[in-house]
Amino acid sequence: MTLSSERLTVGDVELDLLRPASPESLIDEEAFADDEFLPYWAELWPAALALAQALPDVEGLRVVELGCGLGVPSLVAAARGADVTATDWAAEAIDLLRENAARNGLLLRAEVRDWRDAWPERFDLALAADVLYERRNVEPLAARLRELAPTALVALAGRPYEDTFLRQAGEAIPIAERVVRLGR
Numbered sequence: 219m220t221l222s223s224e225r226l227t228v229g230d231v232e233l234d235l236l237r238p239a240s241p242e243s244l245i246d247e248e249a250f251a252d253d254e255f256l257p258y259w260a261e262l263w264p265a266a267l268a269l270a271q272a273l274p275d276v277e278g279l280r281v282v283e284l285g286c287g288l289g290v291p292s293l294v295a296a297a298r299g300a301d302v303t304a305t306d307w308a309a310e311a312i313d314l315l316r317e318n319a320a321r322n323g324l325l326l327r328a329e330v331r332d333w334r335d336a337w338p339e340r341f342d343l344a345l346a347a348d349v350l351y352e353r354r355n356v357e358p359l360a361a362r363l364r365e366l367a368p369t370a371l372v373a374l375a376g377r378p379y380e381d382t383f384l385r386q387a388g389e390a391i392p393i394a395e396r397v398v399r400l401g402r
């Protein structure tokens with residue numbers, strides 16, 4: 219995989235981010251046939267930046283990110299002193315996030331997890347950016363976000379299933395233009 223590097227500034231945090239130079243070249247027809255897997259992890263989606271910019275004070279909090287992709291919100295939370303677990307079902311995303319954390323001198327846990335499975339750990343804050351692009355993900359994401367942490371920040375991207383998710387999730391308080399808070 220050919221990588222390119224990019225400097226990103228999010229508030230007081232500067233990141234030197236490696237990312238795939240050509241995400242389309244990562245499409246694997248077998249993986250798609252198996253579980254409709256597409257390499258969406260390899261793009262830096264605007265919702266991830268919106269979520270990173272909208273992060274509250276996370277110092278000392280246990281933070282989990284679901285479907286982290288390149289993991290910019292997780293990297294920013296780690297830089298601000300959170301105890302971060304970043305997760306994605308794409309192993310390549312997790313490998314690259316570990317490399318990006320090391321490259322920026324940051325400590326975080328990055329783990330392959332599928333949000334359709336229940337996990338034993340619990341956190342103070344859950345994060346997710348641009349994850350509501352398929353109908354099949356609405357219920358599993360609502361369940362995971364509810365059980366993993368008392369508060370979730372979800373960055374929206376104008377995808378068709380976000381309304382369904384927000385209706386099912388009940389109360390949602392906008393905390394920034396594209397980010398909603400669920401729970402307390």
Ligand SMILES: C[S@@+](CC[C@H](N)C(=O)[O-])C[C@H]1O[C@@H](n2cnc3c(N)ncnc32)[C@H](O)[C@@H]1O
Nearest residue numbers: 258259263266285286287306307332333347348
């Ligand atoms: C549109 S991308 C968003 C990536 C990142 N959050 C961002 O905003 O840049 C959706 C992400 O969800 C991940 N994903 C999709 N289905 C998943 C599942 N069942 N469990 C965990 N991650 C999943 C993808 O691998 C991808 O990284």
